[in-house]
Amino acid sequence: MREKILVEVSARHLHLCAQDLETLFGKGAQLHNRRELSQPGQYVCEERVEVAGPKGSLKGISVLGTRRPATQVKVSLNDARALGISAPVRESGVLDGSAGCTIIGPAGKVELSQGLVAAKRHIHISPEDADKQGVKDKEIVSVKLDSPDRSLVFGDVVIRVSENFNTSMHIDTDEAQAAQAQGEVYAEIVRK
Amino acid sequence: MREKILVEVSARHLHLCAQDLETLFGKGAQLHNRRELSQPGQYVCEERVEVAGPKGSLKGISVLGTRRPATQVKVSLNDARALGISAPVRESGVLDGSAGCTIIGPAGKVELSQGLVAAKRHIHISPEDADKQGVKDKEIVSVKLDSPDRSLVFGDVVIRVSENFNTSMHIDTDEAQAAQAQGEVYAEIVRK
Numbered sequence: 001m002r003e004k005i006l007v008e009v010s011a012r013h014l015h016l017c018a019q020d021l022e023t024l025f026g027k028g029a030q031l032h033n034r035r036e037l038s039q040p041g042q043y044v045c046e047e048r049v050e051v052a053g054p055k056g057s058l059k060g061i062s063v064l065g066t067r068r069p070a071t072q073v074k075v076s077l078n079d080a081r082a083l084g085i086s087a088p089v090r091e092s093g094v095l096d097g098s099a100g101c102t103i104i105g106p107a108g109k110v111e112l113s114q115g116l117v118a119a120k121r122h123i124h125i126s127p128e129d130a131d132k133q134g135v136k137d138k139e140i141v142s143v144k145l146d147s148p149d150r151s152l153v154f155g156d157v158v159i160r161v162s163e164n165f166n167t168s169m170h171i172d173t174d175e176a177q178a179a180q181a182q183g184e185v186y187a188e189i190v191r192k
Numbered sequence: 193m194r195e196k197i198l199v200e201v202s203a204r205h206l207h208l209c210a211q212d213l214e215t216l217f218g219k220g221a222q223l224h225n226r227r228e229l230s231q232p233g234q235y236v237c238e239e240r241v242e243v244a245g246p247k248g249s250l251k252g253i254s255v256l257g258t259r260r261p262a263t264q265v266k267v268s269l270n271d272a273r274a275l276g277i278s279a280p281v282r283e284s285g286v287l288d289g290s291a292g293c294t295i296i297g298p299a300g301k302v303e304l305s306q307g308l309v310a311a312k313r314h315i316h317i318s319p320e321d322a323d324k325q326g327v328k329d330k331e332i333v334s335v336k337l338d339s340p341d342r343s344l345v346f347g348d349v350v351i352r353v354s355e356n357f358n359t360s361m362h363i364d365t366d367e368a369q370a371a372q373a374q375g376e377v378y379a380e381i382v383r384k
Contacts, residue, residue, distance in 0.1 A: 076369060077369035077372065078270055078365060078366065078369050081369075088341075089340075089341035089342060089372060120341060121342070142345075148281075149280075149281035149312060149348055150281060150313070150347070150348055151347035151348050152344055152345060152346050152347050152348075152370075153334075153344060153345040153347070154342075154344050154370075155342070155343035155344050155345070156341055156342055156343050156344075173270060174270065174366045174369035174370050175369075175370040177268060177269035177270050177273075177366035177367075177370075178344075178346075178366050178367040178369075178370035178371075179370075180269065180281060
């Protein structure tokens with residue numbers, strides 16, 4: 001049996017490009033680290049924004065550091081429905097043809113023509129752990145998550161191998177609820 | 193290969209007992225059928241209520257007919273989180289020790305000490321289709337749902353056999369989003 005993998009639940013969040021950071025928070029604005037995330041160099045910022053669509057808006061969405069070359073908004077499909085936006089399921093950074101939205105900050109507003117996505121479920125994994133698990137970068141695997149009343153096997157989980165990664169699986173809030181994943185949860189790669 | 197089963201997504205809803213119906217909508221109030229549901233005798237009513245918890249409230253929740261011996265509120269786990277309520281995952285009608293909430297109608301308010309649950313995923317199935325699928329009442333099965341980016345296998349799916357049922361699987365909105373189930377979707381029982 002393979003070693004189990006820590007499951008982390010990603011709530012809605014966004015990454016900003018340099019220009020959008022200035023538009024939303026003012027000229028020369030910097031991000032302020034509030035809390036480190038499990039992946040080295042990634043952190044939740046003090047800065048928060050509102051994201052709006054044709055049907056509604058979501059307030060208090062966390063900005064994550066570091067900055068990115070292009071602004072990216074990650075929401076659950078339930079969030080997207082509340083916004084009235086059809087969000088494609090995408091790997092991080094794959095934004096071509098993704099959905100638009102409005103981002104509202106204290107100093108201004110950004111009309112994003114694309115960048116809003118739902119995250120494709122994925123496993124961040126170190127090269128050493130990838131060897132142990134017998135998986136490769138970009139491979140698609142299935143992952144079993146046991147819970148008392150809602151066990152399931154997630155298909156379409158993409159493997160991302162990097163020396164910069166601590167090994168953990170990331171799912172969104174809808175996926176966590178579908179598995180009733182609460183507290184510290186571990187999952188197992190069951191087949192490739 | 194077994195025949196595939198229609199998947200229907202249940203949004204948050206509730207069933208009322210006779211007394212709570214009168215408290216919420218006034219003495220002698222009746223339910224008004226707005227739309228038939230797939231299960232014979234079940235319908236969405238014109239009547240809507242608000243459900244509140246310590247952290248928030250959800251407005252415009254549909255009352256379903258028919259009336260029940262005890263009031264039952266079915267929400268997704270994301271809904272429960274928004275309300276600030278810890279909802280157990282339960283089969284329909286199994287309410288002992290389930291969560292409380294406040295229900296607000298146009299004529300009054302009900303403080304429910306128990307009755308709020310998240311639905312255990314289930315398959316309504318006719319005796320004839322149960323024979324074809326090789327499953328029995330109360331059996332727990334796994335069900336595979338294919339979608340372009342979020343295929344998965346739901347475990348802990350309970351079979352409910354009755355002559356009154358049209359065959360269909362019911363999942364909630366969180367489960368639908370975790371599988372990116374959109375439009376007319378079918379699933380397959382993959383093992384018992």
